[in-house]
Amino acid sequence: MELQLALDLVNIPEAIELVKEVEEHIDIVEIGTPVVINEGLHAVKAVKKAFPNLKVLADLKIMDAAGYEVMKASEAGADIVTILGTAEDMSIKGAVEEAKKQGKKILVDMIAVKDLAGRAKEVDAMGVDYICVHTGYDLQAVGKNSFEDLQTIKGVVKNAKTAIAGGIKLDTLPEVIKVQPDLVIVGGGITGQADKKAVAAKMQQMIIQG
Ligand SMILES: O=C(CO)[C@H](O)[C@H](O)COP(=O)(O)O
Incomplete structure (x- = not known):
């Protein structure tokens, strides 16, 4: 299981300062x-240059022109690029094809997908690398989370790695770990804390213990 730090509300210098604080406790940094x-x-580009040993995910949430956008993110140094599960099959296949060409990975964000099990099976068959359940900020605001959704995709995904994002905090991490995703994505659960390093270290320790 890997830990990804999501950076959403920062500029480039702030992103670099933040990653410096927690870099030894995370596997992937999300722009x-x-x-x-x-x-x-x-x-x-700036974050990859500052932290060449960390994997960098570009959260483009691609919906169209997928091959081109994956190519551009790859040129900037992204190791993983995101596309939406609601995108056309042709777009997702195009993203996978370009990522393979560039030696990169594709994460499919299942935000707003209605038939989660059905679509997870379909995108899994397209050769994507990660399938991620995600409760975005707008649904987090009305008390939703993705814990049940994670169990749903764990039940049907055969090839891709599974991931979860959306409002995960130290106190809810054990519930996530129980379901054993391959990747846990945490934004505000680290960036919104006073002692970011301590929280990231604790999360890393919990994830390693499984
Ligand atoms: O993609 C995102 C929002 O669309 C966030 O990066 C993701 O939700 C993780 O951040 P947080 O843990 O703060 O919810």
Whole structure:
């Protein structure tokens, strides 16, 4: 199981400072969608340059022009690029094809997918690397989470790694770990804490203990 730090509400210098604090306790650093909107793929480039030993995920949430966007994120140094599970099959297949060409990975974000089990089976068959259940900020605000959804995809996904994102905190991490995803994505659960390093270290320890 790996730990990914999601950075959503920072600029490039703040992102670098934040990662410096916790880098020994995380496996992947996510350049979140709002950061890409504000800073462009320069943010991916800058973070990869500052932390060449960490994997960098570009959370582009691609919906169209997938091959081109995967190519651009790869050129900026992303190791993993996200596409939406609601995208057309042709887009997801295009993303996988380009990622393979570039030696990169594709994570499918299942946010807002209605038939989760059915779509997870379909995207799994397209050769994606990760399938991620995700409760975004707008549904977190009304008390939703993805813990049951994680069990749903664990039951049907045969090839891809499974991942979970959305509002995971230290106190809810044990519930997530019980379901054994391959990747746990945490944003505010680390970045919103006073002692980020201590929280990231504790999460890493809990994840290693499984
Ligand atoms: O992709 C995102 C929002 O769309 C976030 O990066 C993801 O939800 C993780 O952050 P948090 O733990 O703060 O919810």
